[in-house]
């Protein structure tokens with residue numbers, strides 16, 4: 001991926017400063033105050049030495065001493081305040097960035113979720129945000145303090161003795177150039193480190209989620225090897241980056257000693273010749289230290305910026321994503337009925353060159369019909385039904401629901417009218433009731449129980465000690481596959497949708513229970529269009545029409561009797577499954 005222009009990244013991230021602009025500004029103002037006090041000190045010190053101590057003027061010494069003490073207190077107070085304001089602003093920025101990123105991810109289309117891996121999204125929400133927060137907190141102070149000190153100290157040094165201050169003009173550009181070179185070489189390495197972090201996170205996530213499969217297949221050693229490889233790559237990259245950055249210190253020290261040596265040498269000659277006072281030499285040496293320290297701080301900022309810039313770009317990439325699946329300006333708000341029409345529909349997951357998953361699919365489903373979809377694995381059944389609630393957009397042709405192209409609806413209206421029970425059933429940590437109420441937030445317990453009865457799972461929930469308030473672990477891990485499936489069906493039923501899509505959602509349920517669920521659905525949602533993806537012919541043979549898919553194409557469509565008579569693939573499937581049923 002080419003690097004994003006600096007301005008674009010800044011424009012993406014700065015809105016996250018909302019609510020924290022005041023502490024940011026306060027941190028900057030306090031830092032400027034701190035710098036001003038620190039710069040004034042050497043200047044007054046020169047006068048204290050030359051006009052007070054050397055001239056033997058006690059009053060001058062006492063007065064200037066008091067002013068110097070006051071300035072030291074001001075510098076200290078400003079420094080403490082600046083650090084506190086910067087910390088508050090940094091933590092606020094991080095909070096806003098995380099919320100903005102999370103909100104952006106919620107708006108991602110399914111296609112976009114496929115593009116960014118889960119591991120990468122998590123790194124961008126955690127490690128990357130922490131990097132930016134640290135860089136911001138230090139940056140707000142140092143990025144103001146260092147250049148301000150540099151400029152003020154240079155001006156003051158020139159005011160004291162332009163000839164001697166010329167030494168800085170020689171040393172500063174040389175040092176600046178060297179440090180910039182170091183930082184630009186380290187940046188690509190850090191960008192690579194974060195990509196490796198993504199891989200590491202993906203491995204951890206996949207492993208934790210599938211830990212039972214990992215153990216069952218004794219894949220622990222392979223998983224460990226994958227993890228170790230990512231971990232070792234991070235170690236390698238960090239070592240390389242630190243090796244580059246390690247040149248910082250020696251470069252700095254060389255510059256400091258060179259500067260001090262030149263100033264002491266030239267200054268001593270000038271004092272002997274009477275062109276410079278001792279106080280002036282002391283103040284120039286103080287300014288030299290301030291200039292070099294500020295350069296050192298600038299380097300630190302540069303290093304931090306180098307590390308965090310890669311993070312900022314990655315966060316910016318999430319924030320810049322504009323959802324591709326959006327409601328049109330004058331969206332249709334009501335889905336009139338549950339009819340579904342597919343006209344010459346084509347679909348590919350990656351529109352640039354991927355093999356199409358669906359090819360020229362035509363379907364006519366009148367409102368209220370029950371339609372079965374059968375087909376081999378990978379034939380495109382799930383892909384087809386996901387086009388109806390616009391989880392993906394068709395890449396060719398048109399999908400119509402209730403007489404309107406799905407792209408004409410407000411997404412909320414369309415998705416409220418179409419309930420889909422996906423193949424991968426997901427429950428969220430909470431209770432059974434809180435999960436069911438995703439379908440209908442205001443449903444009372446009686447409505448929840450009715451939905452559970454239709455989904456043939458009321459008995460099981462009743463038997464739990466806490467009933468509807470029984471705990472659901474993350475992902476529904478404390479329930480069996482079949483129980484999860486039935487809870488997800490109940491959740492969809494509570495939406496009382498115009499169209500109900502069951503994507504292989506009863507595969508983990510025995511045939512007798514499945515038949516009862518089918519009968520329950522007919523009774524509970526009589527006017528709802530039902531689209532049922534199934535592996536078993538028996539699951540759909542009662543349907544008004546059955547669609548046979550093969551490699552993304554509709555090869556036959558009709559009732560059970562029609563397909564038995566005219567579709568050899570259907571007959572073959574039917575016969576093979578009938579043969580498996582024990583007598």
Ligand SMILES: Nc1ncnc2c1ncn2[C@@H]1O[C@H](COP(=O)(O)OP(=O)(O)OP(=O)(O)O)[C@@H](O)[C@H]1O
Nearest residue numbers: 114349357375376377378379380381382383384423
């Ligand atoms: N998110 C995705 N990104 C890229 N390709 C995908 C994605 N999901 C599915 N595919 C591909 O699309 C094709 C059709 O998949 P689909 O899930 O629609 O088939 P299916 O008929 O539902 O299969 P199954 O019965 O096994 O669930 C497959 O070749 C699959 O590899």
